[in-house]
Amino acid sequence: MLTARETIVPTFAGGTLDRADQVRVNPDKLRAAMMNPRAKLLKLDGLNPVFDDVGDLAWGAAYEASPDNDLLLLGIEEDTPFFAELNGAGDAGPLANRALWQTLGNLPAEQAAIYATARSLVDWHARHKFCAQCGKPTQSRKGGWARLCDKENDGCGAEHFPRTDPVAIMLSECEGKVLLGRQPRFPPKSFSALAGFLEPGESIEGCVKRELFEEAGIKVRDVRYVASQPWPFPSSLMIACTSVTDDPTLTLDEEEIEEAAWFSLDEVKGAMNGEPDALFVAPPPFAIARNLLQHWLDGKA
Template sequence: MDRADQVRVNPEKLREAIMRPNARLLKLDGLNPVFDNQGDLAWGAAYEASPDNDLLLLGVDGDTPCFAELNGGGNSGPASDPRLWQALGALSPDQAAVYATARSLVDWHARHKFCAQCGKPTSSRKGGWARQCDKDDGGCGAEHFPRTDPVAIMLSECEGKVLLGRQPMFPHKRFSALAGFIEPGESIEGGVKRELWEEAGIKVRDVQYVASQPWPFPSSLMMACTSITDDPKLTLDEEEIEEAHWFSLDEVKASMNGDPDAPFIAPPPFAIAYNLLVHWLDGQDS
């Protein structure tokens, strides 16, 4: 989908896009997706949107403008709801990206109704891709843009085994790659090294970037990396990590295959942690 920045920033083009007979509106239940009978994202007509709500221009699909309603966010329930993960797992990558964009932006608008600079109310601008503090209402005129929080998600290898952990909120036996936010003034590599030291007590080297994935809970960019450590001794941050273990090649293969006797339950296939494990397995077999 073309995100159509040239339409976002042009009020006349934006109005024209909204008024097109084929303009579509992504259906949302608060922040949660709504599905059609085929299990795909459900769409309606743009004119079905409430006149009290602004519209977010998601982009243009061919010649079809696609919008979401800035509905205030609503009560989406916990992001750990297994029903949400099951639903997301059935979406194609393209549809998942559309939903991630909509969820992140709708949530951002709901949480940024007031100016961080002067405290006055803000309103949607640029097709939902900015908010502005209105000088006519006594505000400072500052523009505010959606933010994306960078997160490192990483594996560490030692003597042919890979480190995985589980948080207290995870289902029983669910293990995944460790992760943490990149801090201001920090590189991706520095964030990986710091997080693995803080959460697992290991010193790592040879940090390698693998891939990235948007993660709209609420608005993160997951940056997947691998690393190596020479000392497997773990010292866990028990407030963050309930347990962590080194898993062998055969154990990871069994878990990824869903074997009933596998030592852990693998991350869901739509999560980048799953693809990070696939990448690690491919490297072991090559």
């Protein structure tokens, strides 16, 4: 029997496409995939998705790609290779995408995951055209899964791989209530789980403890992993955890957190159910913070 944890599949986390890594690294196989007349090309408007008549991701043929652009191999399914075009579009920042997130949350899980992969990679190539080690231009390699500072082009030989930046996002519980906060950029009345990037030299558990102390002034214990989610704005890995604290006194980092409070089971239920007199607006369905809050509610049932 599956536990609750295994059934949590946040938006973007449901990818099942075979990523075909053995094709990426084999130039002959990669060329054959690109020349395959069935090969598909994900339609993108810059970094944004394009939808077909029924609201699915729209696809063209790989041979329609601009000859100026490299191709990204997204994966292969039943002998059909799936590509995206490295079109040079870069991310416009975290504030631009709220309407888009809503739309993506309604896509079937597999399509949302394909789009997440394509978006992170197209953006990474656009913002990593030069070698961080020596400053020379780099070129896409391995079907878009690396960039090489090619010695044959007078480069240093360094190979660069796409970033995946882990972020801890977490609840803390005290006396049966749960901690939520809001950043200044959130929509009115919205509260969510606190979050922060993992730093070098830190475990997931260490990051949860540090962030909750920095942002809310609480010391937590019993950190528990719940679920994870790729978040392609631009390249985060959200790692959702719960924790426990014994002292609810909050000291907020007011640069990061505009307001934070402890919410009761009934208050969280009211917000999750969207009741008209709810104390706050719960995180939207595409956010792993909502999965995390639901997991907390389920544990209380």
